[in-house]
Amino acid sequence: xxxxxxxxxxxxxxxxxxxxxxxxxxxxxxxxxxxxxxxxxxxxxxxxxxxxxxxxxxxxxxxxxxxxxxxxxxxxxxxxxxxxxxxxxxxxxxxxxxxxxxxxxxxxxxxxxxxxxxxxxxxxxxxxxxxxxxxxxxxxxxxxxxxxxxxxxxxxxxxxxxxxxxxxxxxxxxxxxxxxxxxxxxxxxxxxxxxxxxxxxxxxxxxxxxxxxxxxxxxxxxxxxxxxxxxxxxxxxxxxxxxxxxxxxxxxxxxxxxxxxxxxxxxxxxxxxxxxxxxxxxxxxxxxxxxxxxxxxxxxxxxxxxxxxxxxxx
Amino acid sequence: xxxxxxxxxxxxxxxxxxxxxxxxxxxxxxxxxxxxxxxxxxxxxxxxxxxxxxxxxxxxxxxxxxxxxxxxxxxxxxxxxxxxxxxxxxxxxxxxxxxxxxxxxxxxxxxxxxxxxxxxxxxxxxxxxxxxxxxxxxxxxxxxxxxxxxxxxxxxxxxxxxxxxxxxxxxxxxxxxxxxxxxxxxxxxxxxxxxxxxxxxxxxxxxxxxxxxxxxxxxxxxxxxxxxxxxxxxxxxxxxxxxxxxxxxxxxxxxxxxxxxxxxxxxxxxxxxxxxxxxxxxxxxxxxxxxxxxxxx
Numbered sequence: 001x002x003x004x005x006x007x008x009x010x011x012x013x014x015x016x017x018x019x020x021x022x023x024x025x026x027x028x029x030x031x032x033x034x035x036x037x038x039x040x041x042x043x044x045x046x047x048x049x050x051x052x053x054x055x056x057x058x059x060x061x062x063x064x065x066x067x068x069x070x071x072x073x074x075x076x077x078x079x080x081x082x083x084x085x086x087x088x089x090x091x092x093x094x095x096x097x098x099x100x101x102x103x104x105x106x107x108x109x110x111x112x113x114x115x116x117x118x119x120x121x122x123x124x125x126x127x128x129x130x131x132x133x134x135x136x137x138x139x140x141x142x143x144x145x146x147x148x149x150x151x152x153x154x155x156x157x158x159x160x161x162x163x164x165x166x167x168x169x170x171x172x173x174x175x176x177x178x179x180x181x182x183x184x185x186x187x188x189x190x191x192x193x194x195x196x197x198x199x200x201x202x203x204x205x206x207x208x209x210x211x212x213x214x215x216x217x218x219x220x221x222x223x224x225x226x227x228x229x230x231x232x233x234x235x236x237x238x239x240x241x242x243x244x245x246x247x248x249x250x251x252x253x254x255x256x257x258x259x260x261x262x263x264x265x266x267x268x269x270x271x272x273x274x275x276x277x278x279x280x281x282x283x284x285x286x287x288x289x290x291x292x293x294x295x296x297x298x299x300x301x302x303x304x305x306x307x308x309x310x311x312x313x314x
Numbered sequence: 315x316x317x318x319x320x321x322x323x324x325x326x327x328x329x330x331x332x333x334x335x336x337x338x339x340x341x342x343x344x345x346x347x348x349x350x351x352x353x354x355x356x357x358x359x360x361x362x363x364x365x366x367x368x369x370x371x372x373x374x375x376x377x378x379x380x381x382x383x384x385x386x387x388x389x390x391x392x393x394x395x396x397x398x399x400x401x402x403x404x405x406x407x408x409x410x411x412x413x414x415x416x417x418x419x420x421x422x423x424x425x426x427x428x429x430x431x432x433x434x435x436x437x438x439x440x441x442x443x444x445x446x447x448x449x450x451x452x453x454x455x456x457x458x459x460x461x462x463x464x465x466x467x468x469x470x471x472x473x474x475x476x477x478x479x480x481x482x483x484x485x486x487x488x489x490x491x492x493x494x495x496x497x498x499x500x501x502x503x504x505x506x507x508x509x510x511x512x513x514x515x516x517x518x519x520x521x522x523x524x525x526x527x528x529x530x531x532x533x534x535x536x537x538x539x540x541x542x543x544x545x546x547x548x549x550x551x552x553x554x555x556x557x558x559x560x561x562x563x564x565x566x567x568x569x570x571x572x573x574x575x576x577x578x579x580x581x582x583x584x585x586x587x588x589x590x591x592x593x594x595x596x597x598x599x600x601x602x603x604x605x606x607x608x609x610x611x
Binding site: 001026027028032033035036038039040042043045046047049050051053054057062111114115117118119121122123124126127129130133134135137139140141142143147148149151152154155158159160161162187188220231241242245246248249250251252255256270273277283286290291293294297299 | 585
């Protein structure tokens with residue numbers, strides 16, 4: 001967005017030479033828009049098409065088996081009413097919120113910010129090694145990450161080996177608190193993103209701002225609260241929005257670690273949606289749940305956009 | 315009480331000593347504390363990674379991280395065959411490589427007019443692209459599956475490639491346009507005056523100048539597709555089409571008793587390409603991505 005500004009300014013400053021023979025900076029004509037066609041077709045066919053189709057599908061009884069499979073009929077708001085009266089749906093909504101708040105809003109963000117701050121002070125070699133590990137956890141395929149953290153939290157897994165070796169009681173989080181186990185897994189997997197965003201944002205904060213704050217007698221905590229945080233507000237709001245949207249749609253990690261169980265205790269909305277649509281074959285109902293998931297994402301995005309300072313909002 | 319006095323007395327003396335010395339020692343202790351915290355966090359992150367490395371060399375691997383009694387390549391040789399390892403990896407390469415080519419070609423072509431010409435709908439179009447980067451793909455997989463059933467594209471590699479390519483397109487357009495804006499128009503103008511056409515100028519002037527940016531966008535697209543599980547899990551069915559992401563999942567469900575050593579060895583084979591690409595690009599992958607996408611969204 002801001003990248004548009006320089007060419008526009010240049011254009012306004014020197015209109016005469018530009019108009020002579022170059023075609024750049026000119027209006028877009030039909031033939032000049034031609035290169036955009038492949039991308040347009042792909043996006044319309046595979047993104048916009050399914051979204052519009054889902055608006056139809058959510059109001060039908062479309063199914064893989066049974067009545068809706070042979071002849072799909074329009075059922076109005078029935079799917080949404082079914083969802084709102086289904087305890088499992090509200091269970092999934094609650095777990096999705098816990099998962100998102102614990103792993104993205106708190107976990108990844110705080111951890112990412114902490115690491116970005118530590119990176120500036122800690123020993124260079126150590127911070128290079130540790131951040132490499134964290135980025136490795138992020139770069140690994142989702143299924144691999146799922147297995148790694150399954151073995152970590154399993155009752156005969158690494159965490160219990162470590163805990164018992166120092167005399168602490170063993171845990172069985174995959175059964176006692178599966179939603180926390182998958183949340184920690186998502187922190188493990190996703191922290192690198194916030195860390196990179198925040199360390200890029202921190203490095204763009206000019207150093208003399210800190211110096212003058214220090215001269216005014218502000219301690220490290222005060223400097224962080226009154227100088228760093230306000231300057232990083234756009235980065236924080238954007239990062240919160242992106243991590244929230246990513247976390248809302250996490251499927252593979254939970255599917256591999258717990259499959260949503262035991263007894264739906266880690267069944268977030270994507271897993272509930274998948275179960276309804278494919279295990280029970282109710283495509284229409286599953287689509288309605290997917291639309292509600294999109295709605296939650298949209299509401300969260302609007303909230304975060306309001307956090308942005310006025311001048312960045314445009 | 316005595317502790318406070320000993321602490322205040324040097325404070326009193328600092329009036330005489332230069333302020334920098336106090337700040338220097340404080341910076342040093344902050345650095346030591348930061349390093350210690352960093353190491354603790356690093357230990358938390360390293361254990362699961364350590365498991366997969368150690369277990370892959372241990373034919374009797376359990377769920378817990380443990381030093382192998384006997385180091386062996388048995389796990390690797392057990393999965394060293396076409397059916398378990400090579401075909402899924404080849405499928406992954408076809409799926410993700412094909413989709414990356416689709417995405418990047420469409421993104422470069424689409425970014426060029428958006429970067430170089432003026433039009434009224436530019437801002438709304440760019441905002442649409444940015445907002446669709448945040449669209450959770452998980453949420454549209456059911457209608458996509460349902461549509462694919464109707465047009466008979468389920469279990470077709472071509473269909474999966476096109477969908478995967480389209481789903482990465484918004485972000486690739488956004489990244490590519492950002493890099494393209496950084497290429498000065500003046501250089502291109504001389505190509506125009508020499509009579510080069512749109513595609514010619516794009517191919518021989520603009521693309522070479524944004525090579526490093528394109529490398530970042532391409533590798534990022536490929537890496538995120540390589541790790542994608544849900545899309546091939548939904549759209550591909552027959553065993554000979556499944557990429558490594560899906561066969562790794564069936565690894566555990568297929569035989570009942572899971573050979574964790576072999577699972578770890580397969581995970582390593584499957585993860586190697588993305589780790590190698592990451593090492594090749596270094597941090598510019600993460601940083602270019604975070605700077606372009608995260609901060610100025």
